[in-house]
Amino acid sequence: MTRVEMADEALFLLLHNEMVAGLHRAAEQGEAENGRCITKLENMGFRVGQGLIERFTKDTARFKDELDIMKFICKDFWTTVFKKQIDNLRTNHQGIYVLQDNKFRLLTQMSAGKQYLEHAPKYLAFTCGLIRGGLSNLGIKSIVTAEVSVMPACKFQVMIQKM
Amino acid sequence: MAIFSVYVVNKAGGLVYQLDHYAPRAEAEKTFGFPLDLALKVHDERVVVAFGQRDGIRVGHAVLAINGADVSGRFTADGRDVLELLSNPAHYPVSIRFGRPRLSSNEKLMLASMFHSLFAIGSQLSPEPGSSGIEMLETDTFKLHCFQTLTGIKFVVLADPRQAGIDSLLRKIYEIYSDFALKNPFYSLEMPIRCELFDQNLKLALEVAEKAGPFGPGP
Amino acid sequence: MERIALLSPVCSPRLQNYPLYIRSVPTENELKFHYTVHTSLDVVDEKISAMGKALVDQRELYLGLLYPTEDYKVYGYVTNSKVKFVMVVDSSNTALRDNEIRSMFRKLHNSYTDIMCNPFYNPGDCIHSRAFDNMVTSMMMQYVK
Amino acid sequence: MTVHNLYVFDRAGTCLHYSEWHRRKPPGISQEEEFKLMFGMLFSIRSFVAKMSPVDMRDGFLCFQTSKYKLHYYETPTGLRFVLTTDLGVGSARDALQHLYSNIYVELVVKNPLCPLGEPVQSELFRSRLDAFVRALPFFSARAA
C-alpha cells in the first residue's frame, strides 16, 4: 500500500532529476551557464510553489501572521510535497528563518556524507524556488538559499524582504 | 517424477553417450489468419517464435509442421522457406504446429562440450580453493547433476528438480559404465558407447531411480 | 442580475487591486458596476487590515456582505494568497442567501486555483480562460432571475 | 555458512558492482578478466539451459554448485544480473537478491541521478548499504573475522 502511495513520488523524483540533467545538457558548460540553469530551476520551482500553495491554502483558515505561515510551510506544505515535516525551524524574529530537513527527500538517494556534495546545489534550486514561490503567493517576498554540509541533511534559509 | 536424460562426456569434452529417457511433449497446433500475430525469427536453423504467445504457443517454440506437413528446420518438406511461405497472404488461413524444438544430435554434441567448458570455468571462478567443477545446476524446470570420475569422465543426468537419489544413480551409472562399457573388449576408450548391455542396464537403473521417487534409493 | 469581479492580490508591487477579471450580466451600464466593485475595495481593505491587526479573528476566507446599496448587495472573499473576489448581486434577488453566495465564492476560488495551476498562466496577468469563463457563465445563469 | 562475493552485471556485461567478503582463493586473473569470464559463463549457462530444458522455462537458471561453493543467480527483465556466491550450506538466496535489487539498487542507483546507468556504481551510499545488507543476512557468518 504505502509503496504504491509513494509511486507517483518516484515519478516526481525522476522527473526532477531529469529536469536538472536536461537543463544542464542543453546548456553548454561553464560557471555562468551553470548559474543560469540554477536560476531556471529556481524559477520553475517558484511557479510551482505559487500554484501548490494556492491549492494547499484553498481550504485552510486564514493565517495569523508570518510565523503561522512559516509553520504551515514546514508542516503541511512539506509533508504533502516531501512526505515528511521540516525537522527544525529557527528564526531570529528579524525576518530570517532557517528550515532544517535532516533527511531531504531529493538527496536521500544520493549520498549520506560528503560524496557528490559539489552537485547538491543544482538539486536544491527547484525546492528553493518552491518555498519562495509559496511564500510570495502568500504575500511574503523573500530570498531562499539552501546549504548542505553533509547529505542528506539540508538547511533552507529564508530571508524575508520587507515591502 | 522424472529423469529426463543422461549424458556421458569424455575427458576431452566429447559426448560419448546420450540417452533421452523421458521427454514431455509441449506442442500446440493452431490455424491462423493473415497476418500472423506472432513474431517469428530464424534461430539456429529453425523458425522459432520471437515474440507473442497464446494458447500453448510460447516464445522459443519452433514451427514443427505447417498444415500437417512436417517442417525440417527452415524449410518445409518440399523445400520452401517457411518465413517466405508465411509472409504470403495467399497461403492463409494456415494451420501451424508449434512446439519446443528437439535437440539434434550435433546440438547435443555441442551442448556437451559447452557444459564441459562451463564445468571447468565453474571451478576456476571458485572463491574457495580446491573446488570441483559444476556438480549440480538448478533451473525452475530441471536439475542437472554431474559426476566426474577421477579419470575425467563426466556422467550428467537431467532430472526433475524434485527427483531425489540422483547421486546414487550417478554412482550406479558409473558402475554400469565400468561393467558394461569398459569391460567390453570391443569398446575403445573415449569413443562413443554402443553396447546393448550398457543401454539395458542403464534404462533399468533409471526406472529404479524413478520408482524410488523423491524418497531416495531403495535398500 | 449579478456581477462578478476578481481582483489582483494586494501584494502585487506597485499597482494594487487592479482587476484580473471582471464579468457582468447584463452588460449595460457596466461602468457603474466597475465603480461599485472598485469602491467596495475600501471595505475589503479595511477588513484585511483589521485582520492584520488581529483586531478580529476573521479566519474565514469569506468576508460576507461588504455593504448594501439601494439596488445591489456587494459580497467579498479574500484568499490566503490575498486575491480578492467581489460579487455584486441585485438586492432584489432573494434566491441568493449567504450560503449560495458562499458556495459561489468557493466555486470561483476553486476555478481560480486551477488557473493558478495552469502552467501557461502568468500570475498577475489578466485572466483569459475558457474554463473560467464557462464556469462563471454557468454560475451566473444559474442565479440570474 | 558464509557469503563469498557478489557481482552485479548489466545487460551489456558491464560489472556494475563487485564486492567480496570471505574469499580465500584469489582470482588467478585480473579483475576485468574475471568479470568477463563470469559474465560469459552466465551467458552461456542461460542459452545452455534454455536448450537443455525439456519444457518451457520461466525463471530459467537459478543456481549451481560445485564441491566448494554455490552460485546464486537472479536476473531482472531489464537484464540486470545479480550473482552471489556462498558456501554449500546456503539454501536459496533468491529473495535476498531480489531485495537487493528492488530496495537497494533501484533506490540508490536508479534514483540517483549522479549514477549514470551502464557504468560501475560509484555511490558510496550504495556500497555501504549493500555491504550492511549482506552482512545482516542470516547466512552471512563472520567466519573469516
Add this chain to the structure above:
Amino acid sequence: MAFVTLTGLDLIYNAVHRAVWDAFCANRRADRVPISFKVLPGDHEYPKCRTKRTSYEWYIPKGILKTGWMNKHLNLVPALVVVFYELDWDETQWKEKQSECATRVEIVRQSLQGRNTKVAVVLIQKKTPLPPGEDVIASERAAALCNACDLSGKSLFVLPHTDHLVGYIIRLENAFYEHAQTYYYTEIRRVKSHKEFLNKTTHQLLFVRHQFKIAFFSELKQDTQNALKNYRTAYNLVHELRAHETNMLEIKTMAGFINYKICRLCFQHNTPLDAIAQFRKHIDLCKKKIGSAELAFEHAAWMSKQFQAFGDLFDEAIKLGLTAIQTQNPGFYYQQAAHYAQERKQLANMLCNHDSSVTHPIPDPLETQSGVLDFYGQRSWRQGILSFDLSDPEKEKLGILALQLKERSVLHSELIITLLSNAVAQFKKYKCPRMKSHLMVQMGEEYYYAKDYTKALKLLDYVMCEYRSEGWWTLLTSILTTALKCSYLMAQLKDYITYSLELLGRASTLKEDQKSRIEKNLIKVLMNESPDPEPDCDASAVKTSQKLWADRVSLAGSNIFTIEVQDFVPFVQCKAKYLAPSFHVDVPVQFDIYLKADCPHPVRFSKLCVSFNNQEYNQHCVVEEAYQKSDILEQSSQGTMCLVPGKTRKFTFIFVAKTEDVGKKVEITSVDLILGSETGRCVILNWRGGGGDAASSQEALQAARSFKRRPKLPDNEVHWDSLTIQASTMIISRVPNISVQLRHEPPALTNEMYCLIVTVQSHEKTIAKDVKLTAGLKPGQDANLTQKTHVTLQGTEMCDDSYPALLPDIPVGDLQPGEKLEREVYIRCGTVGTRMFLVYVSYLINAVVEEKEIICKCHRDETVTIETVFPFDVAVKYVSTKFEHLDRVFADIPFLLMTDILSASPWPLSIVNSQLQLSASMISVDQLESYVENVVLQTGESASECFCLRCPPVTDSQGGVATGRYIISWKRSSAADSVPVVSTVITLPHVIVESIPLHVNADLPSFGRVRESLPIRYHLQNKTSLVQDVEVSVEPSDAFMFSGLKQIRLRILPGTRQEMLYNFYPLMAGYQQLPSLSINLLRFPSFTNQLLRRFIPTHIFVKPQGRQGDDASIAAA
C-alpha cells in the same frame, strides 16, 4: 414642547413685567422644563373650536391631516393660559381688584370656549409673603379669589418680584408644566375617545389622523416612548390605506412625515439600528409608489428628500455622540439621495421638455384661494376630492403641465452636487478613499452637465491618478473621456492634448475608431487647426467652444506645451538604455532611445532630444528633421521621424564624454519628444530619467515573470518587454598604455636605503606629456608606519625623519612613443614588518574620439609589498679570560666581551667597520680595533669579535654597569659606492661588577710531562685595604707528587701580593686534576673555593714520557 401663553403682562411700559418675561425666556437650557412661552393680550382670540360632532356616521374625512394642524397645536392652542395680575394681600380696594381679576379670567375662558386648555392666575406682589399659614388674611383672601375666578387653589400662584425672581419663576414654570402635561393627557384621551365611533370602511383616513395626533400630543407631552409607539402604528395605518394615483402623493407625504418622526425618535432613544430598519422599510414600501408617470420626477425628488432627511438625522445623531462605521454612515444616504436627484433630473429632462411656446396655464392650477393646501399631499386643483376617478381630466392635465413647467426651473445639478459633496465629506471621515473618488467623479460629471467645466476638470484631474495607480483602465478611460470633453469645450489646449495622449495610450480601453478619431483631432491641434467636437456634447456649448478654438488658432505661435508624461500612460513609450554601465573617456559613449507608439496611426515627430545631468552633452543628442505639414499622416513615408504603431523604433546616440567627467556618472535626466512644430503648435513629451511611465514598471515585472515565448524577430528589431531602462553610466579614465616595472631585492633591511628601480615605458602612439611619478608608502596603512618609512630619490645620503613617506607627483617630463625611463627610489624603513608601496604613474595624452581631440589623463599604478627585516642579529656575551661564561665580572679583573654578528639578510652584506664605544666605567685592556672591517657576510654567516676589558671597582653595582655601544657600519655588497653606509648601533648590556677580597692567579706551563717537574706559581693579591690572614693549603692528588708548603697561614698587607711556588711532579699521563689549592680568608668567610676555581686552573694535560728529541722541541715551546 408644551405651549403656554402668558397674558396680562405689559412688556413695553412695565419694567416689572419685562423682568418677569425675561426671566421666563432667558437661558432656557435643558435643565428647564420644555415649554414654549408666548405673551398674548388678555383678550386674545384663540382659534375657534369646532363643535364636537357627537357621531361620525355621516362624516367623510377629506384628507388625512390638515396642513394647519401641527402648527395650531404648536403655536396657537395653548395647553395653559396664565393670567398675570398685580395684587397684594393687603390691597386696600380688595373687592374691586378681585372682581377685575375674575373678569379677566372670564374673558380668557370665553375665548377658549370648548377647549380643555387650563387657566392659571399669578399674582404679582410687591412684598415677600410670610411663610404660609402665618398670614391669615392672605389665606382667606386667596380662598376668596379662587372662588371669584372659580379656580382650584392649585391654579393660583403668587409671584413676589423681589430679589429671587428667577428662583420664583422656575418654581412657577414647573407648576405650569404639570398643568400642560395634564392638558395634553386629556387631549390624548379625547382623541382616543373618538376611536370607537370609527369604522374601517369610511374612516381609514381618520385612523391615521387620530393615531398621528395621539403620537403628536405624546411628543408634546415629552412622552417619546408612547409617541414612537403611536407613530409606528400610524405608519402602518398609512400603508393600509388604499393607494391610488390620486392619493399616492398624500400617502407618501404622510408616510414621509411619520417615518421622519419615527427615525428621529429612534435616534433620540439611541437605537440607530431601529431607525435604519424603519427607514429601509419605509423606502421599500414607497419605492414603487411612483404615482402618475408624467410626474415621475416628483417621486424621485421625494425619494431623494427621504434619503437626504435621513442622512441629516443620522449626521445629527452622530454630532450628538453616536458612532458610525465605514459601512453604515450618513454618506450612503446622501449618496443615494444624490442618486435619486440624478434620476429626478433625468426624468425631468425627459418629461419637462416642452418647447418654449408652452406657457404656464392661467389661472394657475397650483394656486388655491387660501394660498395653501388644507390637507397635506393633496393636489391644489382637486383638494378634498377622495374619489379615485379624475372628475375633471382637463383640469388634471393643466395641473400636471403646471407642475412640469415648475420643475423646469429647478437647478438639479446644484442639488445633486450638494448632496454628493455631503456624501464625500462623510466618506472622507469613514476612510473610504475609493468611494470618495467615485463620488468626486460623479460631481465632476455633474459639473460637466452644469457646464461648469473648470470645476469639472478640477475634480476629475484630482481623482484620475487614483484610478491610474490602481490600474483600473476602464474607469480611467471613462474619466479621461469626460475630461477630454471639458477641455475641448473650454478649448484648454494643454489639457486637451494631455488627455488625448493618454486616451490614445495602451491603458485606454477605447475602441480603435474612437482612438483614431482622437488621434486625428490631436494632429489637427498640432497643425494649429481646431479639432472636431467631441461626440454628444451639448450643441450650444460646442458652438461657443468652436469660437474659442478659432481664437486659439488665430493667436498661433507661442504654443509650446511641455507635458510630463512620467505619471500617466501616454501613447508613446520611451526607454533609454546605455550600451554599457561604464565607458572609457576616450571611447564614444553610446546609448539608445527606444520609442514605441500605441496609437492607431503612425505619428511623426519633429524632434527627439535628451538631457543629461551635465548639460554639455544635451546638444549632441538631438534628432531633428524639417517637418512637412503635408506628410504628417502619410502611411507610406515612414522616415526616421515617424513612429509606426506597435513597432519599436530605436535611435542610437553617440557623444564624447568630457574629460572632467571621468569618475562621474553621466545620467540621462530627461528625454523629450517633440510633436508638432515651433511654427504651429508643439508638444514636448517629457520623460524624467530614462523613460517609463505609470504602467511600465508593472508591465516590466510581469514580462520578467512570464513564461511566454517571444516570437523570433528580425535582428534589427527587439522585443519591447525585453528592454530595460539603463539611464546612467560611469565615465572611467582611458586605459593607460604604458608599462610600469619595479626592480628591487627584497627584503629590505632595517634602516638601509632600499633601492626600488621604477621603469616606465610608453606604448602610446603619441607623446605622453607631463608624466608624473608618485612613489612611496601606500596610504591607508598603519599610521606609525608612516613615521618609520622615508622615501627619497637621492640614494647618495642617508635620509632622516624629515623625509616623507610618500613622494607625490614627481615630474619626469614627457615620454616619446616607446621611450623608456628609469628612476631609482630609495626607501628607508626604520622598523621591521611588511609595508605596501605604491608606484603611480600619471600622464596626459591627446586622443581623438569621433575626430574630436581630447586630452586624457591616464595613469597606471603598481603596488608592491616589501618585508623589512634586521640585516643581522648581534649576540654579545661576557666571558672570563678562561672563556668561562660570566654572569658578573669582578672588579679590576680583566674579562672578555665577545660579539657575534649573524647575517640574516638573504643578500651578502659588507661590514665596512665595527666600533666599540665603551662607557666611562669600562676600560679596555688593549686598544680596540675592529676585526671585522670589510668582512663580507653571506647569508647565515657570522662574524665574531672579542675585546678584553676591565672594570674598576664600583661603589654600588646595583643594576650593573653600562658597558657601552657597539656600532656596525655596513651596506649591501651589491650596493653602489654612492649608496651611504648604514650604521647599526647595538647598545651593550649592563654587567654586574663585584669586588673580591683576594685575587688569585696562577702561572704554569701549558702542559706537564710524566715524571718531570712542573713548577706552579700562585699569586695571591689582597684587594682590600686591610691586612688579611690567609690560610692556604693544597690537598694531595694521586696524579701528582708535589713539593712546597702543604699548609700555611700567612698575612698579606693591603694592596700587596704574595707569591707561592710549588713544584708538581706528574705521575700519570692524561688530563689530570691538579692538587687543589684551597684558600681560606679569616676575614671573609664568604670567599669560597668555588670562587677561587674561577681564577686558577684545576686541571692540566700531562704528556707521557717522550724521547729526548721531543724534549728539546718542548723546551723550545
Add this chain to the structure above:
Amino acid sequence: MSRQAGRGTESKKMSSELFTLTYGALVTQLCKDYENDEDVNKQLDKMGYNIGVRLIEDFLARSNVGRCHDFRETADVIAKVAFKMYLGITPSITNWSPAGDEFSLILENNPLVDFVELPDNHSSLIYSNLLCGVLRGALEMVQMAVDVKFVQDTLKGDSVTEIRMKFIRRIEDNLPVGEE
C-alpha cells in the same frame, strides 16, 4: 497550531499535483527556451526516454511483473498496472491492429493536463509528449523497440487522449564482442 484542513487523505493527491505542476513548469520553460514547438516535443520525448529507462526498474521492483512474451500482455501491464501505479488512471486498450502489433491507449482524463489551457500560439505543441518517451525508454529496457505517439489529445479539443503504440521488434541481447 496545525491546520488540519485539507490534509491527510489529500496528501497523495497533492503530491500528484506536485508532479503535474512541475511538469507544467518544465514544458513552459522549454517553450521559452526553444524556438519552435517541434523542438520542444523532441526535448520532451528525449527527457521522457531518460526517465523511462530508470522508471522501468522502479516499476519492476514494485510490481512483481515478470518479463512479457506477448504484446497484449505488455499492453495490459502498461494500462492496468503502470498507469495506475504512477498516474492513478487506467487507460483502456483499443484498436488492435490485425497483426496484434499495434494498439491505442485511451486516456479518459490525463492528469498531466489537469489545469492546462493551451495558448493559441502553441498549436503544434504535444504537451504530454514526455509520456511517449517514458514508454519508449521503459520498453526498450525490456527488449521491446516500440514507436509511441499521440494521435488524439483533449488539449487539442479531441474528446479523449489517445496514445498509439506500435511494436517494432524484439531487441536480442547477445554477448558483447570479445567475450566467451
